[in-house]
Amino acid sequence: MSDQAVLRIQALRHSYEDGAAVLELDQLSLAAGDQLAVLGPSGCGKSTLLHTMAGLLRPSSGNVEVCGQALNQLDAGARDRFRGQHIGIIFQRLHLIPALNVIQNLALAQRLARTRIDLAHCRTILAQLGLEAFANASPQVLSQGQAQRVAVARALVHRPALLLADEPTSSLDDDNAARTIGLIQAHARACNAALVVVTHDQRLRGSFPRELHLRPSA
Numbered sequence: 001m002s003d004q005a006v007l008r009i010q011a012l013r014h015s016y017e018d019g020a021a022v023l024e025l026d027q028l029s030l031a032a033g034d035q036l037a038v039l040g041p042s043g044c045g046k047s048t049l050l051h052t053m054a055g056l057l058r059p060s061s062g063n064v065e066v067c068g069q070a071l072n073q074l075d076a077g078a079r080d081r082f083r084g085q086h087i088g089i090i091f092q093r094l095h096l097i098p099a100l101n102v103i104q105n106l107a108l109a110q111r112l113a114r115t116r117i118d119l120a121h122c123r124t125i126l127a128q129l130g131l132e133a134f135a136n137a138s139p140q141v142l143s144q145g146q147a148q149r150v151a152v153a154r155a156l157v158h159r160p161a162l163l164l165a166d167e168p169t170s171s172l173d174d175d176n177a178a179r180t181i182g183l184i185q186a187h188a189r190a191c192n193a194a195l196v197v198v199t200h201d202q203r204l205r206g207s208f209p210r211e212l213h214l215r216p217s218a
């Protein structure tokens with residue numbers, strides 16, 4: 001493959017309906033295994049950026065490519081399928097499905113990625129995250145930290161090229177924040193995924209090899 005970039009952004013700009021630009025980013029490129037923290041105060045456009053990287057939001061202008069595919073060239077259905085296959089997302093609200101047990105939540109991510117349902121791989125990831133005893137448990141009986149680890153497992157179970165995490169530590173105490181971020185970084189590394197964490201959590205400063213500091217647009 002000639003294109004090594006997992007994520008490439010060029011001349012990105014977004015404004016919501018009222019017109020003022022909330023996000024401007026000239027250029028960003030991440031290769032497999034790169035790890036980036038996007039930092040900045042509330043309202044500076046971090047979630048907007050994450051949503052454009054995930055293809056959940058179509059930017060006003062500019063180009064976002066994941067694994068060489070320009071997201072704006074895909075219609076909504078194709079974008080959803082592409083996201084399911086190539087991108088893993090750890091949302092701030094975890095969005096685990098309460099009607100499914102833990103391993104079924106992971107298997108669903110494989111199904112959405114259109115990969116083979118591989119329960120052995122699901123169990124391996126759960127074991128790596130210290131969750132093997134909870135495979136058949138409902139997400140509703142998990143502690144916040146356990147549920148967060150399940151969300152990490154679910155985001156990784158289809159071996160995404162790009163892993164995105166939205167404020168993964170904001171509701172955690174210092175110990176759990178450090179543990180969670182270490183876990184996300186280690187597992188992204190093990191999968192050779194490119195990792196982007198967006199956060200206003202100043203405790204994460206200096207924890208990533210690359211940092212992007214967003215400032216609120218004027």
Ligand SMILES: Nc1ncnc2c1ncn2[C@@H]1O[C@H](COP(=O)(O)OP(=O)(O)OP(=O)(O)O)[C@@H](O)[C@H]1O
Pocket residue numbers: 016017022040041042043044045046047048049200
């Ligand atoms: N759907 C929307 N419609 C209009 N304006 C929006 C919308 N979503 C976000 N904004 C505005 O865009 C700006 C950037 O919002 P965004 O959520 O990306 O910031 P953020 O850095 O993630 O903030 P926080 O750290 O508080 O989550 C803010 O001024 C916000 O009010």
